[in-house]
Amino acid sequence: MNKNSSVAPIPSANGTATAVAEPVAVRIRDLNFFFGQGDLRKQVLYDINLDLPYGQIVIMTGPSGSGKTTLLTLIGALRTVREGSLSVLDQEIVGLGRSQLVDVRRNIGFIFQAHNLFDSLTASKNVEMAIELTEDWQEKRERAVEMLTQLGLSDRVDYKPKSLSGGQKQRVAIARALVNQPPLLLADEPTAALDKKSGRDVVTLMQKLAKEEGRTILMVTHDNRILDVADRIITMVDGRLETDENLAQFVSSHDPKSLDRRMFVM
Numbered sequence: 240m241n242k243n244s245s246v247a248p249i250p251s252a253n254g255t256a257t258a259v260a261e262p263v264a265v266r267i268r269d270l271n272f273f274f275g276q277g278d279l280r281k282q283v284l285y286d287i288n289l290d291l292p293y294g295q296i297v298i299m300t301g302p303s304g305s306g307k308t309t310l311l312t313l314i315g316a317l318r319t320v321r322e323g324s325l326s327v328l329d330q331e332i333v334g335l336g337r338s339q340l341v342d343v344r345r346n347i348g349f350i351f352q353a354h355n356l357f358d359s360l361t362a363s364k365n366v367e368m369a370i371e372l373t374e375d376w377q378e379k380r381e382r383a384v385e386m387l388t389q390l391g392l393s394d395r396v397d398y399k400p401k402s403l404s405g406g407q408k409q410r411v412a413i414a415r416a417l418v419n420q421p422p423l424l425l426a427d428e429p430t431a432a433l434d435k436k437s438g439r440d441v442v443t444l445m446q447k448l449a450k451e452e453g454r455t456i457l458m459v460t461h462d463n464r465i466l467d468v469a470d471r472i473i474t475m476v477d478g479r480l481e482t483d484e485n486l487a488q489f490v491s492s493h494d495p496k497s498l499d500r501r502m503f504v505m
């Protein structure tokens with residue numbers, strides 16, 4: 240794996256090549272992570288090195304228990320990191336305290352499996368709550384409705400979660416994650432609860448955000464139907480970043496029987 244894929248050599252004034260780091264949304268170097276303390280201390284991530292450039296969709300895959308969700312939550316500033324370097328949106332987060340981590344999180348959109356919607360609030364109000372966490376509250380209702388409409392929920396904006404299907408709830412959660420236009424989006428199985436068409440609509444929207452607006456998207460998924468949207472596919476095995484490939488490399492290095500052929504159909 241190329242650990243320095245976003246470091247480009249440029250000629251200096253005296254003609255020698257100098258490595259200059261391009262800005263990336265996420266830069267991870269020599270990251271180790273442990274759960275527990277003392278005798279119960281258990282290492283779950285080993286020596287992770289990874290760059291996520293702006294505008295890329297990166298899919299993270301790998302067996303259950305390999306550390307995908309843990310890595311996602313570390314990048315999302317949801318846990319304290321002590322070993323190595325983890326820079327998120329130009330901020331080194333190793334060593335930061337809780338309140339500083341909260342500030343980093345404000346610029347990240349999260350879509351997790353449990354959508355955590357507020358049952359007492361309508362779809363629109365759930366999305367508006369995310370807008371209220373920012374300094375710019377103007378036209379929050381209009382912005383929430385517009386985002387929900389983009390996700391095909393224009394006729395559900397005033398419904399509460401109990402009146403929505405699983406897929407619709409997931410789309411409300413996605414609207415909430417996207418409404419503040421975060422430069423970095425972290426998603427854990429975002430299409431798991433969706434039918435084929437809704438899942439495709441969601442990843443098409445993500446692709447648009449990445450390609451037209453330069454957002455960086457890191458997505459954990461086992462849904463082979465959406466692999467084609469990825470610029471890169473990284474594979475975790477036993478807490479290590481095993482491979483970092485484009486789609487063609489990934490397909491050729493995996494047993495075709497284990498891949499769903501529908502993934503090739505757009």
Ligand SMILES: Nc1ncnc2c1ncn2[C@@H]1O[C@H](COP(=O)(O)OP(=O)(O)OP(=O)(O)O)[C@@H](O)[C@H]1O
Nearest residue numbers: 274275283301302303304305306307308309310475
């Ligand atoms: N809060 C925790 N405390 C202790 N160990 C944990 C905790 N969360 C996860 N682990 C352990 O860390 C390892 C990595 O778990 P993680 O959830 O990151 O894997 P994963 O690849 O996301 O798995 P899955 O695909 O099943 O969601 C596993 O051995 C898991 O048991």
